[in-house]
Amino acid sequence: MKHYLVITLLFFVAFSATAQSKKEKDQAAIKKMCGCYEVTFNFAETFNYSQDSLYKPSKTKIDKGLEWAQLVEDTDNKISIQHLLQVGSPEQPYIVKHWRQDWLFQNKDFYMFDGDNKWNFETKTEDEVEGQWTQKVYQVDDSPRYEGSATWVHVDGKSFWENTTTAPLPRREYTKRSDYNVTLRGNRHEITEYGWLHDQDNAKIIRQEGKEDIILAKEKGYNTYVKVEDSRCQGAINWWKEHDKKWATVRAKWSEVYNRNKDLHLEDKVDNKVLFKHLFDEELTNKEDIDKTIESFVKK
Numbered sequence: 001m002k003h004y005l006v007i008t009l010l011f012f013v014a015f016s017a018t019a020q021s022k023k024e025k026d027q028a029a030i031k032k033m034c035g036c037y038e039v040t041f042n043f044a045e046t047f048n049y050s051q052d053s054l055y056k057p058s059k060t061k062i063d064k065g066l067e068w069a070q071l072v073e074d075t076d077n078k079i080s081i082q083h084l085l086q087v088g089s090p091e092q093p094y095i096v097k098h099w100r101q102d103w104l105f106q107n108k109d110f111y112m113f114d115g116d117n118k119w120n121f122e123t124k125t126e127d128e129v130e131g132q133w134t135q136k137v138y139q140v141d142d143s144p145r146y147e148g149s150a151t152w153v154h155v156d157g158k159s160f161w162e163n164t165t166t167a168p169l170p171r172r173e174y175t176k177r178s179d180y181n182v183t184l185r186g187n188r189h190e191i192t193e194y195g196w197l198h199d200q201d202n203a204k205i206i207r208q209e210g211k212e213d214i215i216l217a218k219e220k221g222y223n224t225y226v227k228v229e230d231s232r233c234q235g236a237i238n239w240w241k242e243h244d245k246k247w248a249t250v251r252a253k254w255s256e257v258y259n260r261n262k263d264l265h266l267e268d269k270v271d272n273k274v275l276f277k278h279l280f281d282e283e284l285t286n287k288e289d290i291d292k293t294i295e296s297f298v299k300k
Contacts, residue, residue, distance in 0.1 A: 023105070026133060026152040029159040030079045030103050031071065032191050036233035037225040039067045043172070048217040050179075057217060061172055067098065067225070068236035072244075077105040082247070084236040093235030097247070097280070099145070100138040107134035111144050111264055113166040115181045115207045118265045119144050133161065135187070141276035142247070142254050143266060143297070146185060160190035166205075180204040180216045195227040246285055253291045257298060265299040
């Protein structure tokens with residue numbers, strides 16, 4: 001009996017060490033997305049299924065920029081990375097607060113985009129998310145964008161994570177296209193020798209209540225993040241040091257909203273302005289005013 005217990009204990013210790021080693025590899029891969037990068041955004045519509053003979057596909061889009069990915073939070077079960085675009089001359093750069101990605105280990109709570117500025121709250125079981133990381137992606141104003149759960153894979157010298165989930169239209173599309181209202185995003189994040197890759201296979205979806213989704217077109221996205229010296233992003237680094245407290249207040253308010261654990265429906269505009277234009281106002285720094293502004297966009 002004693003011999004059996006010893007073997008069982010040794011097996012448990014070995015299993016725990018292996019699981020911890022896997023988790024540490026996951027954490028290391030996620031944090032490799034931090035730093036200063038030359039980014040190239042490539043998007044091309046590949047197939048269209050429209051019945052309209054006058055249908056015009058989206059134009060191929062290629063953009064480049066310098067992006068700083070700031071580690072905001074690093075705990076055992078959560079890693080948060082804030083992206084900042086840096087444009088203009090290095091001497092007088094202009095900084096744009098960009099998207100944020102939070103990675104949560106074995107997270108069970110999700111806000112899934114359903115179209116028309118609405119996210120449905122859903123929960124998964126412990127078994128469904130065992131060993132997985134949820135990537136939660138937020139808009140420039142820290143409102144929700146999309147999220148999904150999957151396992152980081154480390155094999156043959158590669159580290160990658162793949163998931164397919166629903167999302168709003170990308171910024172490059174939503175001011176130009178009104179013929180679809182949901183993007184089905186196939187996301188692959190892969191750590192590479194040059195930095196990392198965000199590889200996408202997306203479908204443009206027409207979603208109407210009570211009807212089956214219709215695929216209007218498909219799109220390929222291929223965004224490369226080439227690592228460069230951190231000093232090239234010094235403008236973004238300095239900007240974050242100056243503004244991080246304000247955005248911590250914004251994140252705290254949104255966390256309070258998300259922790260209500262119910263469907264979330266947001267206004268498009270309040271006082272004829274979208275949310276990010278309110279929050280990007282340099283005069284808006286008081287916690288009470290920030291909280292009130294965000295709450296005004298949450299439909300009751």
